[in-house]
Amino acid sequence: MSKLDEAYDIEKFRDQGHQLIDQLADHLAATQKGDDKVVRYKESPDAELTRWQNYKFESLDLFFKDVLSSNMQVHHRRYIGHQVSAPAPVSALAGLLSEFANCGMGVYEMSAGGTAIERIVVQEFCKAVGYDMDSSDGVLTSGGTLANLTGLLAARADYLTKHPGKRPYILVSEQAHFCVDRGAMTMGLSNDQVVKIDTTEDYSIDIVQLENHINEIIKSGGHVLTVVACACTTSTGSYDDLEAIADICERHNIWMHVDGAHGGAAVFSKKYRSICAHIERADSIIIDAHKMMLTPALATAVLFKKKKNSYRTFAIEADYLFEKNDEEWYNLAKRTYETTKYMMCIKIYALFKHHGLELIEEYVTRQYDLARGYADYLNVQSDFEVAHKPMSNILCFRYAPQKSGDLNELNTIIRKQLLENGDFYIVQTVLNGNLYLRVTIMSPYTDMSDLIDLTEEIRKVGISTSF
Ligand SMILES: Cc1ncc(COP(=O)(O)O)c(C=O)c1O
Structure with missing residues (x-):
């Protein structure tokens, strides 16, 4: 043989x-x-x-x-x-199927079923966080680190139209995961452009200091690219006050991003949902299914309150892959950092449908x-x-x-x-x-x-x- x-x-x-x-x-x-x-x-x-x-x-x-x-x-x-x-067995089995089928999720032709399933999974997440179903959108991507980078890149695309020419700053709790720094570094920002805000005794961001820093930055001629809210932090699992951050961001016309890699899944719990109250006011949110959703790594949802923000970040021509360059929901490589993307959606879909939310x-x-x-x-x-x-x-x-x-x-x-x-x-x-x-x-x-x-x-x- x-x-x-x-x-x-x-x-x-x-x-x-x-x-x-x-x-x-x-x-x-x-x-x-x-x-x-x-x-x-x-x-x-x-x-x-x-x-x-x-x-x-x-x-x-x-x-x-x-x-x-x-x-x-x-x-x-x-x-x-x-x-x-x-990982729950059903989700791991779906992962094995994904490995075996090996259909890249970049282009619809390669993964018609997977593409449709990913859309359904993303819509479940949008519903769970409280986004308007007609105007929100998102994608799945490989991990919280990449998902946060995707959110930051979307925030930058928005920033360039809102505050052109102004030096951008990212404001985040000193307890935030290091991947926020990594994302900023990848985007070419220098260390001083990531401003770490002190936390209070429960390790959530100090809201007064946050607003003081924003005022100082604006006074100095710069502006804030995004405030990254933690839901929750890595070390202590502390949730920032999302309502207060949403108020501040609205007041100053700033993109609000929620790193819900670990604790975003609380939106699925009736008992603990209130800890994420006002999360739906964020412009972008990420949630790792491979942390609190019994799913094997990697599988992360990146969600956008406004559909257009899910499209414009990576809007570049790739004629060999796509025939047209408009806002089509189904050629996913237009909206993710990855090109060949693992069919992670079925690991989540199988759990949702086999066991229920x-x-x-x-x-x-x-x-x-x-x-x-x-x-x-x-x-x-x-x-x-x-x-x-x-x-x-x-x-x-x-x-x-x-x-x-x-x-x-x-x-x-x-x-x-x-x-x-x-x-x-x-x-x-x-x-x-x-x-x-x-x-x-x-x-x-x-x-x-x-x-x-x-x-x-x-x-x-x-x-x-x-x-
Ligand atoms: C709050 C938070 N954000 C982001 C990440 C990074 O996620 P990933 O390991 O999926 O890249 C982690 C990982 O522990 C985290 O706790």
């Missing part, structure tokens, strides 16, 4: 596929129960490289198993670290409730200190026993020890110069008992750490 015939052998594909799904189903069962480690941390990247350089590839089945076990178990109920979803509502509400419950629990532990009231499913806290020495060092050691033990995965962050442990409750199987066990593990490691 030729190598090509072997690679496309139908019966082998069927068997290997069945084996892989069986393996993943067993993995899901084990991680839901909390069997085994969350992570087997290898301290030395070089040793890991050597292991894989010397890896004996015996079978596909074994290879898949080894890949699974040598990486983070994001489905594990004690994975409580970064904002990475534990209630799935996202239930998930977001459950995770946000749990973070509040955990904060209440920690608040009555005399040897723990909670850094903020949780607004989302992110919570920062630290082990702070009486008379301890350097708490930053103590909590650094605790986090490292937890990583090495591998029974829990949590991360850390720095707030006002202090190091805090940080959890993002992502797994739909994490419950209060896991969080209590985590607290006890932290305490145990903390007590055994001598100073």
Whole structure:
């Protein structure tokens, strides 16, 4: 058999596929129960490289198993670290279909079904954020970083017509994700053109300072390209006051962009929707489905209040791809940074249609409730200190026993020890110069008992750490 015939052998594909799904189903069962480690941390990247350089590839089945076990178990109920979803099986299956079908989403001819499905998914997002369905639009793109850049580029296109010749500034909370700086850098702005506004004690943007900075910039002859509002921030999951920001932006004729990569999904929760009140007044909004919507990476919605803003950013001629250059909704490469775009829409569509939007509502509400419950629990532990009231499913806290020495060092050691033990995965962050442990409750199987066990593990490691 030729190598090509072997690679496309139908019966082998069927068997290997069945084996892989069986393996993943067993993995899901084990991680839901909390069997085994969350992570087997290898301290030395070089040793890991050597292991894989010397890896004996015996079978596909074994290879898949080894890949699974040598990486983070994001489905594990004690994975409580970064904002990475534990993909729902239906969404992961749709992802596999997408990989296999491999229809670039740039031009309608290549992906008629996918293009129509993407439009339906985008319309669901527009409806959820409260945009007018007749005048809004958007696209899906590969990740929050690219989505924020797309929003910033749209803001710039608008700025050039509104405030031509004026030096542009981007204003954003000092707690915003670093991809806003990266976007500004990509657009050729210098560091001083990204103005970081202080936050208040709940780590949301200080509204008074924001308006003061805007007034100063306008007085100096410049103007504001956009105010980026966080919904929510990465470190503490804090939501900026979207109503106040919308008022300010309207007063000064400024583009309002909402980075809802993590917390934008709260619009799907009846209980927590109010935390995003006035989001529909933003000119552009991004929401990552691969964070709080149980979807595998990458899949991000970029939404525009006004349709035209979804078209003009990348409006360039590409005669080999498109026959005409007007506002057609269906040749998506005209509206995304990407040309060959992965068919990410079906991962979201499959979830929406197979389980209903209630799935996202239930998930977001459950995770946000749990973070509040955990904060209440920690608040009555005399040897723990909670850094903020949780607004989302992110919570920062630290082990702070009486008379301890350097708490930053103590909590650094605790986090490292937890990583090495591998029974829990949590991360850390720095707030006002202090190091805090940080959890993002992502797994739909994490419950209060896991969080209590985590607290006890932290305490145990903390007590055994001598100073
Ligand atoms: C608030 C926020 N915005 C943007 C991003 C970047 O998104 P992505 O990792 O999908 O590029 C993140 C990632 O953690 C985030 O938390």
